[in-house]
Amino acid sequence: MRITVLDHLRDQGWEVDEAANGAQALELVKANRYDVLVSDIRMPVMDGASLLAEVKKLSPRTEVVMMTAYGSTDDAVNCLKKGAVDYILKPFDLEDLSFRIRRILEVQAVKARCVSLENSCGPRRPLIGSSTPMQQMLRLVSQVAMAEASALIHGESGTGKELVAAAIHYESRRAAKPYIRVNCAAIPAGLLESELFGHEKGAFTGADKQVIGKFELADQGTILLDEIGDMPLDLQVKLLRVLQEREIERLGGKAPIPVDVRVLCATAKNLAEEVQKGNFRQDLFYRLQVIPISVPPLRERGEDILELAGFFLREFGRERGLRLELSAEAAKALQGYSFPGNVRELRNMLERVSVLAPASRIQLWDLPVEVRGAAVQAGAEEAEVEELAAAVARAEKKCILGALKKTDGNKTEAAAILGISRKNLWEKMKQYEL
Template sequence: MEALKLLIVEDDPLFGEAVVDAIREAGYGVRLAVNGAEALEAATDESFDMVLQDIRLPDANGLHVLREILLLQPHCKALVITGHATVDSAIEAMKLGACDLLTKPFPLEFLLVKLEKALKIRAMEHELDGFRKTAAARVQIISRSPAMRNVMEMARAVANTDATVLIHGESGTGKELLADAIHRQSRRAGHACVKINCAAIPENLVESELFGVERGAFTGADRSRRGLLEMAAGGSLFLDEIGEMPLPVQGKLLRVLEEKVAFRVGGTSAYKADFRLIAATHRDLKAMIDQRIFREDLFFRLNVVPISIPPLRERREDIPLLVVHFLKQIAKEGGRRVTFAPETMHLLSNYDFPGNVRELRNIIEQFSILYPGEIIKPHHIPVSLKSDSQLGSIFERHTVGRPLKEAVSEFEHRYIEKVIRSTSGNRSRAAEVLGLSRKVLWEKLKRKSDD
C-alpha cells in the first residue's frame, strides 16, 4: 500500500526540516514548500492526503493559500500552525475545513498524534463516501429486464478487479451510469472516478487534458498542470466515446496501459499511471479498425471485459418502471406531481425511443412542465411519439361519437403537430406550411394545451 503523503507549508527552514524528518520517520511521504507560490505549485503537481499550513508566509496570507489548496484538492485534510494564534484566525481556519490549529512551539510527538487522528478521520470519510456512492449506484439503475440483469451481474463480477472494461451501447442507454456503478462497487471507490468525453474536447487539446502539461511546453503553457491520468491516481478513469480519440493519442494511451507510466506534454519525468480504465462507445470499433481510424492493438487492450447495454426498445418492460422513477425524481426536485393514464403508459411502452433512457427522462420532464392537470392523457402525447397505427387507433377512439366540431379540432391539432415535427420544431416554418400567421399558430397550440 502506498504511503500517505503530506504537504508542509512552512517558511522557517529549521522548523520545516525538523517537521519533515519527523513525518518521514513516521512512515509518511512528505513535500516541503517554503512559501505560498511553492505550495500552490505542489498542490497542482501532486495529490496529497493532508496539508500542514503555516498562517504567516513571506509572500501570501497562509489561510488564503490554504483555501486555494483545498479548492484544488477538496478531499485533503488540513492542520494549521502559527506562532501568533488569535481567535479570529482560529475561526477562519475552521471555516476553511481545518481539523485543528496548533500554536508554536509544540512537541513533534504532539504533532504526530494530531496527524494520525486527522488521517484516520479522512480514511473513515472516504470509506463512508464509498458506501454512499455504492448505494446510490444500486438505486439509480432501474430495471427488471433479463438483459439488464445480465449487464449488472457482469458489472458486479468485474467491479472488484482492475480489469479494463469496454462498455458499448447506443447514446442515452446509461453507459456513464454503469461506469459509475462499477467504480463505486470497486476497491477504488474511495478515490475519484475521473471522466472525459473524447468527443467533447478539441482534437489538439485531448493529449494535454489526458497527460498534463509542463510549463513552457507550448505557447500559452505558463504553468505546469496535472492531466486527468494523474488526477485519477488510485481511482478510475472513464473515457467516454473512446472511438473519437485521435489516432496519435490512441498510441500514447496504449503505451500508458502497457507500461503503467505516463509523461506530461513537454515533460521528461515519468509519473505512475495508477488507475482503472473504463471506456465506452456507441460506435462499431471493429469497423473503425477496418477503416484504419482506430488502432487494433488498443481495441484488444480495451476489450478485456466487454459489456453491451441493450437499447430501451429491447427492454420495454423497463419503461413503466423508469416513468414512475423519473416522475418521483422530478417531483422531489420541485416539479409538479403528475401521473400517466394507463393508455398513455401503453403508448410510451410501444415507442422505440431512439434517444433511449435520456430521451425518456427529457419527455417525462417536459410533460410535468407543459401539460396541465395531474393525469397525462393520450391526447397530450406529441405525434412524434406515436406510430401511424397508434395514431389511427387513438384518433378513432377519441373522435368517433363526438360532435363534428370537436373531431375537426382534434384532427387539426394532430395535423399541426405533424407539420411542426416535419420542420424540426421550427414554428415559423410550420406556420408558413400551414398557411397561418405565427400568432394564430401560437393561439391554436395554447388553446389545445389548455383543454
C-alpha cells in the first residue's frame, strides 16, 4: 500500500519520500523539511502517535495525516487532539487522499500569506524618482531580485532602505511566499535570538510555550534584517551559521531545523568601519555583502523632491478629501532645502503641513521655519548679487560723468581716459541715459 500511495502522489506532481516505519520517517524529518506527513497509526518499531509527537517537536509546521482502520477511530481522534490535522479510514480512495493533501497545502499557503501580510501591514509604497542615481539603483534592484544571493542595503536613515528590500522580494520568484521584517535595533539583545530562531517550552524563565521564530515563519520566502549593524556579536556567529548551513536551532531545541530563506540586510552604519572597530564580524560582513546596494540620500537626487512631494500630497489629499498642491514659492523652498532626514523627513513634513495648512494650496509660510529659512537665505544671497550689480553700475556711471566733465564733453578724449572705445562709451551713455 505504501508503494501504491507513493506512486499516486508523485503522479500528482509532488515531491514524495517514503519510509517503512516510524523510526525511518523520523530520520527523514530530521534531515529534510516536509509540508505533509501521511502515516499509519499502527506500525512496527514506532507507532503513529509517538511519531506524531516527535515530528511536532522537530517540525511544528509539518502537518500530519493519520491512516486508520475502521475499528480504531478512537486512536485517530486522540491523534487529532495531539496535533494531527486529519485522518482517513482504510481502505480509502487515492483521489480522496490527494484532495485532503491539496487542501492542507492550500491552507498552509494562506497561513504563510497572512503572516507576511500582518508583518507588512499597510500599503506598499513605490520607489519614486526619475533622477540618474535613483534610476541606476532601480536597475540594480531589478537585477538583484531575480538572484537568490544575500544583499546588503546601505544608506542614510530615512532614504527608504525597507522599500528597496520590499521591491527585491516582490519582484523575485519568492513574491508569493512570506516576507518577514525584523528591526535588530528595536529588540533588546536578550530577546533577539528568540525572536529570530524561536524557543522551546521551558527554554528559559517565562517560556511557557513553544514559539516559532522569524526565520521559520519566513521559510520559502524572504527575511529583512533591518539595522543589522546593531546585532550583538554573539548572535552574529549564529546568523553566519544559518547563512552557511541553511538551518536554525531554537533556544532549548535539540535538533537543527532546515530553512530555505533569502536574507536581505539593511543598515545606516558603515559596516566596513564597524569591522575595523571590532563591532562587526568580518566573515559575516563578506557573507552578507554578496550584492551591495547603496540608496542615495535625497540631497543627491534633488530633482526627485517635487515628484515625491506630489505623490505624498496626493496620498494625504485623498485622506482629507482635498486636492493639495504647492505654490511656486513653497516648491522652490523645498528644492532648496538639504533634507538631512531624507525622504522620511519630506513625508513627515508634508503630512504635518497637510493637516495644519489653512487652504489646499500650500504656501511658503505654511512650511517649517528651517525650510523657510533656507529660502530666505537664498533670497538674501540673490539680493546681494543684485546690489553688487547696482553698485558697479553706479560706479561706472560716476566714472563716465567724471571723464566727460574733464574733457568738456569730448567723447573721444573721455573714451581714451576711460580705456574704452568711443562706440563702447556711446553705448554706456545710452544705457545710463547720459
